[in-house]
Amino acid sequence: MEIQEIKQRFGIIGNSPLLNRAIDIANQVAPTDISVLITGESGSGKEVFSHIIHQMSPRKHGPFIAVNCGAIPEGTIDSELFGHEKGAYTGAIGERKGYFETVNGGTIFLDEIAEMPLGTQARLLRVLESGQYIKVGSSKVEKTNVRVIAATNVDVYDAVKSGKFREDLYYRLNTVPLRIPPLRDRKEDIYLLFRKFTADFTAKYRSPPIQMNEEAQQMLVNYSWPGNVRQLKNIAEQLAVLERDHMITAQSLLQYIPQESSGNNLPMRINQQKKDDFSERDILYKVLFDMKRDMTDLKKLVVDIIENGGVPANYSGNPQVLNQLYRDIEVDGDRHHNHLHQNHQQEPTLTIQQPVVQNNNKELNITHEAQEVEESLSLMEKESDLIKKALKKHKGKRKFAAQELGISERTLYRKIKELNL
Numbered sequence: 001m002e003i004q005e006i007k008q009r010f011g012i013i014g015n016s017p018l019l020n021r022a023i024d025i026a027n028q029v030a031p032t033d034i035s036v037l038i039t040g041e042s043g044s045g046k047e048v049f050s051h052i053i054h055q056m057s058p059r060k061h062g063p064f065i066a067v068n069c070g071a072i073p074e075g076t077i078d079s080e081l082f083g084h085e086k087g088a089y090t091g092a093i094g095e096r097k098g099y100f101e102t103v104n105g106g107t108i109f110l111d112e113i114a115e116m117p118l119g120t121q122a123r124l125l126r127v128l129e130s131g132q133y134i135k136v137g138s139s140k141v142e143k144t145n146v147r148v149i150a151a152t153n154v155d156v157y158d159a160v161k162s163g164k165f166r167e168d169l170y171y172r173l174n175t176v177p178l179r180i181p182p183l184r185d186r187k188e189d190i191y192l193l194f195r196k197f198t199a200d201f202t203a204k205y206r207s208p209p210i211q212m213n214e215e216a217q218q219m220l221v222n223y224s225w226p227g228n229v230r231q232l233k234n235i236a237e238q239l240a241v242l243e244r245d246h247m248i249t250a251q252s253l254l255q256y257i258p259q260e261s262s263g264n265n266l267p268m269r270i271n272q273q274k275k276d277d278f279s280e281r282d283i284l285y286k287v288l289f290d291m292k293r294d295m296t297d298l299k300k301l302v303v304d305i306i307e308n309g310g311v312p313a314n315y316s317g318n319p320q321v322l323n324q325l326y327r328d329i330e331v332d333g334d335r336h337h338n339h340l341h342q343n344h345q346q347e348p349t350l351t352i353q354q355p356v357v358q359n360n361n362k363e364l365n366i367t368h369e370a371q372e373v374e375e376s377l378s379l380m381e382k383e384s385d386l387i388k389k390a391l392k393k394h395k396g397k398r399k400f401a402a403q404e405l406g407i408s409e410r411t412l413y414r415k416i417k418e419l420n421l
C-alpha cells in the first residue's frame, strides 16, 4: 500500500520525512511475523503503529490485544499472559486462560516492555523462539501462534546494561526497530495536526471554528511538546471547549501550554527573513512568559502570607512587589474580610470580600466583590463548586452554608440564583 493511502486509512496526520519513514517500515514489516520493537516518547503514536502493523498483516482477522506491562502487578503478570492452573497459588480458584492462549492467531502489543519482570521475560523469550509456554502451576507445555509487537518510551538497552532486561530477549524483540519521532522533531506536522484536531473537536462540541494568528502558530510549533501528539490533541480539545475567543493569540495559548522551567520553549523563529519582526516578537513572548511567571509567584506568595501571616523565608522576588502587596493587604485587612477559598484538587484561589455586617434594623445592601487573580471564568466555576459543596455539607441549610463560606445568607441566595444552582 502507498504511504498516503495508509495515512488516510488509519487517520495518520503528518508529512515529515521521519514520520513517512516510520510508516514505510511498518508497511514493510507488517506482512511478516517478525517481532517489532517500537520506541518513542509517550504520546508519540506507538500504539497507533501497533494497530497499523496488525491491520496490515495476514492476522488482521485474528485477535489483537494491548497489554501494559507497567500496569500489571509483578505477582500476576505471568498468570495474565500465560494463564494458570486451578490452585496454582493462593486465591487461584479456577483455571485461567492467558493472553497468549486467547490471542492465538493474532497479535499481542506489549507496551512498556522495559517494565516486564525478569521471570516473565524468560517465558516471553521461550514463546518467541518456539511458540511454547507453560501455564503457572502446570508442567504441560502449550503451543501458541502469536505475533509480538513491543513498545517502550525508555532506552531498553540501558535496562540491559543494568541487568534489568535480558539481552537475548532485547535482540529477539528488536529484530526490526521502529522509531516514532517526537513531535518536536517533526515541526512541520504540528500545525497540520492541530488543525485536524481542532476541526474534529469543534465539530464534536458544536463550537465555532478555531483560528490562530501568526504568533500563536509560531509558539505552537516551537514548543517542545513533551507529551507529543497526545498533548497536542488534548490542548486542541481544551481550546474547542473553553476558548470564547476563536482567534487564538499567543497570549491565550500561553494559558494552555505549560511553562517549562528551563525556558527552552521560548519561541524562536525558524526562518529569520524578517529580522526586525523576529526580535520584536521574541521580546513580546519573553514579556508574556515573565508576566505569567510573576503572576504564579504572586499567587503563591499571597497564599503564603494569608496562611502563615508572614513572608516566606525563601521569598526571593521583587521587594517592590512585596511592599505593594503588603500595602494592599493592610488596607484590605482593615476594611475587608479576607477569605481564602481552598479546594482540594484545585489551586488555591484568593477572593477578597466585603464584610458581612450583622444588622437587624436596616436592610443592608451588601455588594459582594471578588478580586480574582485568575480569569473570571474559573472564579465562577470555583465559586459555584464551593457553594455546591457547602450546601451539600450542610444538607441544603443556607444559613450554615453561608457561614462556612464566609458570606451572608442573602449573598448566598443571590449567588444561587445568579449561578443557576
Ligand SMILES: Nc1ncnc2c1ncn2[C@@H]1O[C@H](COP(=O)(O)OP(=O)(O)O)[C@@H](O)[C@H]1O
Residues within 6 Å of the ligand: 011, 012, 013, 014, 040, 041, 042, 043, 044, 045, 046, 047, 048, 049, 193, 229, 230, 233
Ligand atoms: N500521526 C498522527 N496523526 C493523528 N493522530 C495521532 C498521530 N500519532 C498519534 N496520534 C494520536 O495521539 C494519541 C496518542 O497516540 P498513542 O499511539 O496512544 O501514543 P503512545 O502509545 O506513543 O503513547 C492517540 O489519540 C493517537 O490517535
Ligand SMILES: [Mg+2]
Residues within 6 Å of the ligand: 043, 046, 047, 111
Ligand atoms: Mg501508549
